[in-house]
Amino acid sequence: xxxxxxxxxxxTLAFAIQFLIFVYVYASHRIRFFQYLxxxxxxxxxxxxxxxxxxxxxxxxxxxxxxxxxxxAAQACVLAGAAAYRxxxxxxxxxxxxxxxxxxxxxVLGSPPATGASVDVAVGIVLGIAQIAAGLAFWPRPxxxxxxxxxxxxxxxxxxxxxxxxxxRFLTVESGSTEYYAVHGTFVFFYFLSTFxxxxxxxxxxxxxxxxxxxxxxxxxxxxREGLALVAGDFGVRYANPWMLEQFGPTKGxxxxxxxxxxxxPCPGCPLERRHEIEGQRPVHLEVNGAGGRHLLLSCSPVRQxxxxxxxxxxxxxxTEQAQMRERLQQAERLAAVGELAAGVVHEIRNPLAAIVxxxxxxxxxxxxxxxxxxxxxxxxxxxxxxxxRILSEFLIFARPRPPxxxxxxxxxxxxxxxxxxxxxxxxxxxxxxxxxMDPSVPDFPFDPDQVTQVLWNVALNGVEAMDGRxxxxxxVERVSEDVVISVADTGRGIAPxxxxxxxxxxxxxxxxxTGLGLTIAQRIVTAHGGRIELHSAPGRGTRVAxxxxxxxxxx
Numbered sequence: 280x281x282x283x284x285x286x287x288x289x290x291t292l293a294f295a296i297q298f299l300i301f302v303y304v305y306a307s308h309r310i311r312f313f314q315y316l317x318x319x320x321x322x323x324x325x326x327x328x329x330x331x332x333x334x335x336x337x338x339x340x341x342x343x344x345x346x347x348x349x350x351x352a353a354q355a356c357v358l359a360g361a362a363a364y365r366x367x368x369x370x371x372x373x374x375x376x377x378x379x380x381x382x383x384x385x386x387v388l389g390s391p392p393a394t395g396a397s398v399d400v401a402v403g404i405v406l407g408i409a410q411i412a413a414g415l416a417f418w419p420r421p422x423x424x425x426x427x428x429x430x431x432x433x434x435x436x437x438x439x440x441x442x443x444x445x446x447x448r449f450l451t452v453e454s455g456s457t458e459y460y461a462v463h464g465t466f467v468f469f470y471f472l473s474t475f476x477x478x479x480x481x482x483x484x485x486x487x488x489x490x491x492x493x494x495x496x497x498x499x500x501x502x503x504r505e506g507l508a509l510v511a512g513d514f515g516v517r518y519a520n521p522w523m524l525e526q527f528g529p530t531k532g533x534x535x536x537x538x539x540x541x542x543x544x545p546c547p548g549c550p551l552e553r554r555h556e557i558e559g560q561r562p563v564h565l566e567v568n569g570a571g572g573r574h575l576l577l578s579c580s581p582v583r584q585x586x587x588x589x590x591x592x593x594x595x596x597x598x599t600e601q602a603q604m605r606e607r608l609q610q611a612e613r614l615a616a617v618g619e620l621a622a623g624v625v626h627e628i629r630n631p632l633a634a635i636v637x638x639x640x641x642x643x644x645x646x647x648x649x650x651x652x653x654x655x656x657x658x659x660x661x662x663x664x665x666x667x668x669r670i671l672s673e674f675l676i677f678a679r680p681r682p683p684x685x686x687x688x689x690x691x692x693x694x695x696x697x698x699x700x701x702x703x704x705x706x707x708x709x710x711x712x713x714x715x716x717m718d719p720s721v722p723d724f725p726f727d728p729d730q731v732t733q734v735l736w737n738v739a740l741n742g743v744e745a746m747d748g749r750x751x752x753x754x755x756v757e758r759v760s761e762d763v764v765i766s767v768a769d770t771g772r773g774i775a776p777x778x779x780x781x782x783x784x785x786x787x788x789x790x791x792x793x794t795g796l797g798l799t800i801a802q803r804i805v806t807a808h809g810g811r812i813e814l815h816s817a818p819g820r821g822t823r824v825a826x827x828x829x830x831x832x833x834x835x
Contacts, residue, residue, distance in 0.1 A: 290467055291327040297474045298324045308481045315360035315370070316477055322353030323470075344386035347402055351382040354406045357437070361416035364430075403448040410441030427487065429479030436476055440469035506595030509582065510535045510551060517590060526597070535593065539575060541568045546577065554581040554591050562594075574602040631667040635660050683727035683807050685832060690763055691717050693728055694754050697735040701743060701752065710749040718757040724830045730804045731828070734812075737797040738767045738824045745771030745822060761830050762810070768823040774816040782814060801826075808832070 298320045305317050326349040333346070355378040362368035385402055414437030419430050443465055452458045500507055506523040508516050508530065516538075519530040527538040536545045545551075550563040557563065558581045565577040578594040638660035642653070698715050701708050735754075742752050750770040757764055774782065783802045805812045809829045816822035 319356035407444030433476035742769030
């Protein structure tokens with residue numbers, strides 16, 4: 280193999296290797312000027328490969344036009360990279376079209392032997408000047424802001440490379456001579472120097488960004504008004520921010536629970552042992568009683584280290600004041616509820632008591648009453664007494680709710696029982712058409728049958744009264760995801776929007792003899808089961824109440 284061909288082969292191989300190195304580095308350092316230089320190196324490698332192909336292909340195959348076009352594209356990418364570095368330039372489609380047109384013209388004009396030599400000289404000079412311009416753009420300037428190491432070296436290499444290209448157009452060197460190897464070696468030197476300079480610039484920029492990011496993270500962590508700690512698998516604290524030191528004293532090297540918990544024992548529900556299993560999941564939140572009556576809120580997330588270890592990142596917030604404020608608010612709400620309950624009791628029992636007092640007064644003067652009046656007065660007293668007993672019973676249930684006693688059961692039996700009670704109540708539901716629809720896929724699940732019966736009875740009775748004892752009442756039971764949904768729908772007069780917002784409020788009722796506690800108690804029972812109750816209604820279109828009970832009670 281001739282020496283010149285061997286040199287072309289080695290340089291093409293070197294170009295290809297350097298291009299692949301650029302591709303690898305660019306995968307983790309996506310910088311715009313580096314992207315354009317990566318394209319340039321690709322075109323340079325293509326041009327060198329065509330030069331090698333020219334030596335082995337038959338003489339009639341024209342490779343020079345494509346080689347010239349590749350050189351123009353490579354130089355255009357070098358200029359684009361320099362402009363992106365200096366002025367944040369972006370390649371536009373119109374610029375690509377212009378460069379493509381110029382490359383096409385040069386390829387066409389460079390093909391005929393008569394014009395090929397002169398065109399080749401002109402193109403070489405223009406490309407050399409463009410290389411010099413790129414070197415000037417990369418030249419470090421104090422006024423340009425941050426300059427990365429390697430920029431000066433790249434500028435020098437581009438300037439030398441450009442001058443080499445210009446000078447070579449005026450020299451005639453015989454292939455295989457000493458001068459040929461010297462000229463080609465000079466070109467390879469500037470090419471390698473440019474490659475090293477670009478890699479130095481990219482890596483220095485990455486180091487600068489890492490320093491900035493590290494400084495930002497340190498300021499952020501140090502400025503937190505809550506604690507941050509990294510905990511190893513043995514509960515040892517690897518790192519703690521200044522807030523932890525300020526609040527708990529020296530923490531690094533100690534077990535985390537020795538500083539955080541009041542009893543010096545691991546936090547209940549600590550996720551440290553299962554940190555490998557919760558990677559990628561939401562943080563685990565823990566409430567911890569700290570020393571001195573403090574209340575701490577911990578947010579724990581796994582953090583994988585470069586060596587493969589998984590530590591636990593703990594964010595520690597002192598929520599003592601919030602807990603105390605919440606307790607005071609709850610106490611105020613309880614006192615307000617007691618006051619509201621007392622006012623409601625006074626209001627609700629006043630009328631029945633007044634009726635009973637009037638009846639007893641009339642009965643005391645029995646000489647002025649006929650037998651029919653005496654019986655009517657006595658019946659009124661009994662009715663008001665029963666009403667008073669019902670009111671006080673509902674108040675008692677509201678004031679002292681019983682926790683649900685869940686046991687596996689068939690919800691269909693409860694629904695059928697309530698439907699039977701409605702059918703048997705001829706006084707209020709004589710003209711009510713009942714319909715029950717059961718989803719056979721609903722399994723047995725744990726619930727309190729007595730409480731759920733009370734809920735369905737209250738809701739169904741409201742529907743019957745809304746229809747004035749005449750209409751259609753439908754029960755639907757179906758499984759929706761992990762819930763059993765019981766719907767009670769009536770064809771009554773519906774509820775106005777302004778009333779719909781208050782139907783679950785205690786003591787709110789539009790019925791003359793209503794206590795306003797039926798739906799309130801129903802909502803409280805459903806909530807105690809871990810479910811929810813929703814009401815959908817519109818005036819003149821009836822009302823639908825949906826009660827969703829979970830198939831499995833929430834774990835505590």
